[in-house]
Each structure stands twice: as C-alpha cells, then as structure tokens.
Amino acid sequence: MLKPNKYLLILLATVTAYVLFEYYRPKPIDWRPTYENNDKIPFGTEALFELLPDMMQPSAIKMVRLPVYNFLTETKLPTRSNYILICHSFKADGNDLKQLLAYVRRGNNAFISAYDLPDSLGKVIGFKADVKDPTKADSTLRQNFTNPPLQKATGYNFFHDDGRNFLAVRKPQNTSVLARNARKEPVFIRVHYGKGQFFIHNLPLAFTNYYVLDQKTSDYAFKALSYLPALPTYWDEFQKQGRFDEDQQSIFRYIRSQPALNWAYYLVAFGLLFYTIFAGKRTQRIIPIVAPPKNTxxxxxxxxxxxxxxxxxxxxxxxxxxxxxxxxxxxxxxxxxxxxxxxxxxxxxxxxxxxxxxxxxxxxxxxxxxxxxxxxxxxxxxxxxxxxxxxxxx
Structure with a gap:
C-alpha cells in the first residue's frame, strides 16, 4: 500500500480550512450606495419600496426598467400619475428631458432625488444643484421641513452625507421650498410646471434602508413623499439597474453581479492569460529556419x-x-x-x-x-x- 504524501495532505488540509473559513465567516457590510429596490444593504432602497404601497393606497406602485424617453413614449399611461426617480446621478439626455417635461406639463408629478442633476433640467424649471467647496463639509448638518406640521424639533441628521449639496432657486415665483438645511439652504423644492409639479430633492441617502429603518430618521422619507398625490406611481430602476431584470439577465451579467463569481471570473481569465504567456512558450515547438531555394x-x-x-x-x-x-x-x-x-x-x-x-x-x-x-x-x-x-x- 502506498504511503500518502504528507506535503500533499498538508496542502489539502490548508485549502479545506481556508474554504470553510471563507464560507462561515461573517460577511462584511456592503456600504455601496446602490439605491436599488432589491438591495438589503444599508444604502439600498428595498425597505422604502416595500412600504410605499401602504402609503399610496389605493394606488398601485409599478417598477420601470426603461429609459425615461422609452417609458413615456411606449407605455399607455393613466390620466394622471407620479414618477419617482431616486439615484445618485440622474442621467437624462435631451430626448429624455423633453418627454419628462411634457409628462409633467400635462398634469403629472415627477419626484427626483439625486446628488447630480442635469443643468439642462434646472435651466428650464428654475433651479441649480450646487455643491459647497470641501472646506464646508459638515456631516452633522441637520435638515428639516419648512411646513410646521412636518417639522421635527431636533431636525434630521444624515451623517453619511457631507452636507455640501444644496439647491439654488432661480425662479422663486414658480418654486416652493419644502425643506432646508441648518444653513437655510434649500434641499427640497417643489416647482410648478404646466399643470403638474416637479419635486426636486438632493439627498437620496435619506430614502435608503439605513435611514428608513432608523427610528431617528424613519419618517423623513415618507413625509417627503407625502407631497405626492395618491395616484398610480411609477418607480424608476433603469437609472440604477439598467434595462434588464434578474429573469432577463444573461449568465455573464449575473456572474459580474455576484462578488464571489466575479472574482472567480477574473482568476480564470488571468490564469488562462498567464498560462498562455508562460506555459505556451515552454511547450511551443521550435520552428526551423528554411532557407529559400537557391538558383544555381x-x-x-x-x-x-x-x-x-x-x-x-x-x-x-x-x-x-x-x-x-x-x-x-x-x-x-x-x-x-x-x-x-x-x-x-x-x-x-x-x-x-x-x-x-x-x-x-x-x-x-x-x-x-x-x-x-x-x-x-x-x-x-x-x-x-x-x-x-x-x-x-x-
């Protein structure tokens, strides 16, 4: 009977221990601000998305996975509705903004909460999403509503935000300030446009799981969204997750979305690359040099x-x-x-x-x-x- 190789056994035991350790060790908290409605991580929006139907009753909440232009031109919409977009950066081209403006002008409502908002939208409806210089960063800065029934005595502090973002109002005659920070700068405004309204908010972290489930700030998101009438509501996910949902994703897209599989993908890719570079050189047969025929x-x-x-x-x-x-x-x-x-x-x-x-x-x-x-x-x-x-x- 062959005696087992002790070095091979040590290697096998080490690999097994490492695999078990990685499998059972507590997963680190993912602090990425995804704002996705199916993310349970602190800065996802699953909690708000699941609680929103109770607030908007009897109206329905529907998720949108299309660009603004495609959704508003290809979907048969009710007479009036709400359109909610919560993301880090609201990216919209000229066609998207044209359709969004027409949508609100007909009597609908658009609620947009993002740090980065397009200047083209601000120029039309009268605001600018501004940012203080880094020296004015203040994570203790508090926010509060201007409407007394909605105000909280101590205000709201979203300490993961640096407090530098605010809104500059350009057309006061059409604009109502709904919330300000402690520096009296607007952070939430309502703009009347045609027969409808734009609600512009520049602190999307307030709508994430961390602050919706925190007792100190849990009512802020619902107070902000309470300005929307009880109408059929569309929740945008295209800005965060793209056009395809989980059932429509390709295998490759799914692999890239899972951290463990993504690392495995990179390891296989680099392993094949190194094998090609090094092993390929060692095993390649030498090609003999054949002299061209000589005319004698x-x-x-x-x-x-x-x-x-x-x-x-x-x-x-x-x-x-x-x-x-x-x-x-x-x-x-x-x-x-x-x-x-x-x-x-x-x-x-x-x-x-x-x-x-x-x-x-x-x-x-x-x-x-x-x-x-x-x-x-x-x-x-x-x-x-x-x-x-x-x-x-x-």
Missing part, C-alpha cells in the same frame, strides 16, 4: 564559362554563347533563328525595342561567327560585349 543555374554557367576561358577554348565558348543567346531570342520573342538575315534583324529590333544600328551590328557579328571556321579571343569578347549591350537595352 547562373553559378553553373559562370563556372563553365570560366573553365572554357581559362583553357583557351575560345571558339567552343563563343559558339555556346551564340547557341544560348539564340535560344533566349526564340523563347522571348518567338523568332525563327535559322536564317540571320536583314528581315530577322528588323523583326528583332522591332520586338525588342533595341535600336536598329545595335541590332544590325549584333546580327552581323552572329552571322560572321557562324560562317567562321575558328573564333579567336577577340571575336569572343566582341560577341560577348554586343550580346550584353543588347540584353541591357531591352
């Missing part, structure tokens, strides 16, 4: 030529050069080289593009060489110069 015909001709020249066999070398030259002429220009007459010279000059004089001189040398009994070194050199000159010309 020219070297062979030069070698044979030097041999004939060194041996002094000028007649044989000259006649072979004539033979190879005429073979090239036949192949390149399609001429019959059996008779080297004036007609041949004229045709060769026309087809090759060489001058008439050079061609006549070359053909004359070739004709004389064929008639000669023996060719000397001088004849060989003259023939070679004429043929090389002709080749360079064409």
């Amino acid at each position: 015909s020219l070297d062979f001709v030069k070698t044979v030529g030097r041999m004939y020249f060194q041996q002094g066999n000028h007649d044989n070398l000259a006649r072979k050069k004539i033979q190879y030259f005429l073979a090239d002429v036949r192949e390149q220009f399609g001429l019959n080289t059996a008779i080297l007459d004036k007609e041949f010279a004229d045709t060769l000059a026309r087809k090759s593009g060489a001058s008439k004089e050079e061609t006549d001189e070359l053909v004359q040398l070739l004709r004389n060489a064929q008639k000669s009994i023996s060719l000397s070194e001088i004849d060989l050199l003259a023939l070679n110069r004429a043929m090389e000159k002709f080749k360079q010309t064409i």
Whole structure:
C-alpha cells in the first residue's frame, strides 16, 4: 500500500480550512450606495419600496426598467400619475428631458432625488444643484421641513452625507421650498410646471434602508413623499439597474453581479492569460529556419564559362554563347533563328525595342561567327560585349 504524501495532505488540509473559513465567516457590510429596490444593504432602497404601497393606497406602485424617453413614449399611461426617480446621478439626455417635461406639463408629478442633476433640467424649471467647496463639509448638518406640521424639533441628521449639496432657486415665483438645511439652504423644492409639479430633492441617502429603518430618521422619507398625490406611481430602476431584470439577465451579467463569481471570473481569465504567456512558450515547438531555394543555374554557367576561358577554348565558348543567346531570342520573342538575315534583324529590333544600328551590328557579328571556321579571343569578347549591350537595352 502506498504511503500518502504528507506535503500533499498538508496542502489539502490548508485549502479545506481556508474554504470553510471563507464560507462561515461573517460577511462584511456592503456600504455601496446602490439605491436599488432589491438591495438589503444599508444604502439600498428595498425597505422604502416595500412600504410605499401602504402609503399610496389605493394606488398601485409599478417598477420601470426603461429609459425615461422609452417609458413615456411606449407605455399607455393613466390620466394622471407620479414618477419617482431616486439615484445618485440622474442621467437624462435631451430626448429624455423633453418627454419628462411634457409628462409633467400635462398634469403629472415627477419626484427626483439625486446628488447630480442635469443643468439642462434646472435651466428650464428654475433651479441649480450646487455643491459647497470641501472646506464646508459638515456631516452633522441637520435638515428639516419648512411646513410646521412636518417639522421635527431636533431636525434630521444624515451623517453619511457631507452636507455640501444644496439647491439654488432661480425662479422663486414658480418654486416652493419644502425643506432646508441648518444653513437655510434649500434641499427640497417643489416647482410648478404646466399643470403638474416637479419635486426636486438632493439627498437620496435619506430614502435608503439605513435611514428608513432608523427610528431617528424613519419618517423623513415618507413625509417627503407625502407631497405626492395618491395616484398610480411609477418607480424608476433603469437609472440604477439598467434595462434588464434578474429573469432577463444573461449568465455573464449575473456572474459580474455576484462578488464571489466575479472574482472567480477574473482568476480564470488571468490564469488562462498567464498560462498562455508562460506555459505556451515552454511547450511551443521550435520552428526551423528554411532557407529559400537557391538558383544555381547562373553559378553553373559562370563556372563553365570560366573553365572554357581559362583553357583557351575560345571558339567552343563563343559558339555556346551564340547557341544560348539564340535560344533566349526564340523563347522571348518567338523568332525563327535559322536564317540571320536583314528581315530577322528588323523583326528583332522591332520586338525588342533595341535600336536598329545595335541590332544590325549584333546580327552581323552572329552571322560572321557562324560562317567562321575558328573564333579567336577577340571575336569572343566582341560577341560577348554586343550580346550584353543588347540584353541591357531591352
């Protein structure tokens, strides 16, 4: 029987202990401000979303997972309704704002609570979402309603907020201030627009689970929303969760939404990358360097030529050069080289593009060489110069 490897056992025990520790250890609190209606974390809005129907009875609360433009143009809406948007940043383009303004102008109500609000909306209805400089940050700053029945004697403190955000009113004739901070700056306003109303609020943390379930601040969100009439109400989740709900999400989107699976995804991705970089190099077969084929015909001709020249066999070398030259002429220009007459010279000059004089001189040398009994070194050199000159010309 094989003895178990103690190092392998130690490694296995360590991994098992780590997995059990990670599984059973208390999960750290997630303090991300998501404002999502299905988040139980401190800064989600599940508590408010579940309690809101009791407040708005007998009206219904419906969740919206579409952009403002798509929802208001594609949905058959009742005569009058409310539209609630609670998020960190209210992102709306020109088409969204155009439809939202038309929606309120017809007699509906829009409740928007966000730190970042588009300037284009503020310019139309008369406000600016302003921010104090960092030196004015104050987490102890208290808020309170301006309506005496809604006021709390000690005010409301949302200490996770730095107290720098406030609203600057630009059109007082259409605007009512519903809440202020301790510096007397508006933080919640109502703007009459057409037949409807905009409720602009710039402290969305007040509507999260942490402050809705805290006894000291639990009534603030409901007092703020009590300004909305009891009408069918639409709760926006597109600004926070996008277009698709859990049933419509892809597997990849679900993986990215779960921290543990997201980390596993990154580990697999980086592991495959490192494997490709390092393991791939070690296992890759060396590709041999293959030299391109070398044309040895020219070297062979030069070698044979030097041999004939060194041996002094000028007649044989000259006649072979004539033979190879005429073979090239036949192949390149399609001429019959059996008779080297004036007609041949004229045709060769026309087809090759060489001058008439050079061609006549070359053909004359070739004709004389064929008639000669023996060719000397001088004849060989003259023939070679004429043929090389002709080749360079064409």
